[in-house]
Amino acid sequence: MTDEALTVWAEQSALVRTVVVGCQDIARFAIAVGATDAVHVDPAVARARGFADVVAPALFYVALRTGVFNLVPQDALHEEGTPLRDIPPITFRQAMAGETSAELFRPFVAGDVVTCARRVESTARKEGRSGTLTFITFEYRYADADDDPFAVEHFTRIFR
Amino acid sequence: MEASDVLQGGELPPVAHTYRTQELFLFSAATWNPHRVHYDESYAAGVEGHDSLLVQGPLQAVHMFQALSDALVEGARLTSVRYRHLAPLHAGQPVVVTGRLTDVxxxxxxxxxxxxxxxxxxxxxxxxxxxxxHLDDRAGTEGER
Known part of the structure; x- marks a missing residue:
């Protein structure tokens, strides 16, 4: 594998998907993370607090990151579970989560139409104690039709 | 109210938690995360060498910042987060979340x-x-609470 092949893969990794955030999406996420505020499941409570519908917990973008971009046919998944298209052209034993940062501009509300855009921001290879480490940093941008963002995330995966 | 008041006493009271396998499943389902280390123990142990099922990194992050959100004063909200995972966490291992105010x-x-x-x-x-x-502009002003 050459650095050039990695660069080509990175350039071809951009994806854009538009989805509608549903009340079920929010309820499932809230229940899964143990968020018990009724604002996540009860529209009346949400409306009383000034929202149009139920509101997602603050880090709901993590559900969109995988929930949107992992929607691939089962035979398009690597043995360990990652979509094959998300795996750089390298040999690796483990994929791990690296550093993540995110700007949170406003909460996701049921009914929001969200355009989710992903691109590879950077790639890097470093020699570690256990061999070569490959760092892939993705940018995920979640915005409405006017490109007004809900959240922007920078997420690094480490392959070794 | 000042920004230094967003967290009472400047400390996040410790929040203890132990991840159960059902919780890992629900989070993988809610986030459509098919990674086998979170639900397939034989794969997690036999192929990747983990002691048990691995707790999702984003789930840990959600819980850290949820604990913080729950402790913030009214009118304060998270506007950015940053986190990194330092070591594997396995289902059944008791953990505790702590925090402290470091800059204003x-x-x-x-x-x-x-x-x-x-x-x-x-x-x-x-x-x-x-x-x-961030504190909302009106947070802590007279009549707002």
Whole structure:
């Protein structure tokens, strides 16, 4: 594998998907993370607090990151579970989560139409104690039709 | 109210938790995460060498910042977060989330809070991070509460 092949893969990794955030999406996420505020499941409570519908917990973008971009046919998944298209052209034993940062501009509300855009921001290879480490940093941008963002995330995966 | 007041006493009261396998399943389902290390114990142990099922990194992050959100004063909200995973965390390992205020910017009415999740028995940090918290313009003004 050459650095050039990695660069080509990175350039071809951009994806854009538009989805509608549903009340079920929010309820499932809230229940899964143990968020018990009724604002996540009860529209009346949400409306009383000034929202149009139920509101997602603050880090709901993590559900969109995988929930949107992992929607691939089962035979398009690597043995360990990652979509094959998300795996750089390298040999690796483990994929791990690296550093993540995110700007949170406003909460996701049921009914929001969200355009989710992903691109590879950077790639890097470093020699570690256990061999070569490959760092892939993705940018995920979640915005409405006017490109007004809900959240922007920078997420690094480490392959070794 | 000032930005230095976003977290009472400047400390996040410790929040203890132990991840159950059902919780890992629900989070993988809610996030459409098919990674086998979170639900297939034979794969997690036999192929990747983990002691048990691995707790999702984003789930740890959600819980760290949720604990912080729950402790913030009314009118304060998270506007950015940063976190990294330092060590594997396995289902059944008791953890505790702690945090403390580390910086205040009166001009922007914001504060930085560092948070961490660590294994209760060993003190091994599994995920650490920080959040910038902003006070709404009206927070703490007369009649607002």
């Amino acid at each position: 910017d009166p001009d922007t009415r914001s504060a930085t809070v560092e948070v961490r999740m660590e294994v209760s028995e060993t003190g091994q940090q599994t995920t650490t991070g920080s959040a910038v918290v």
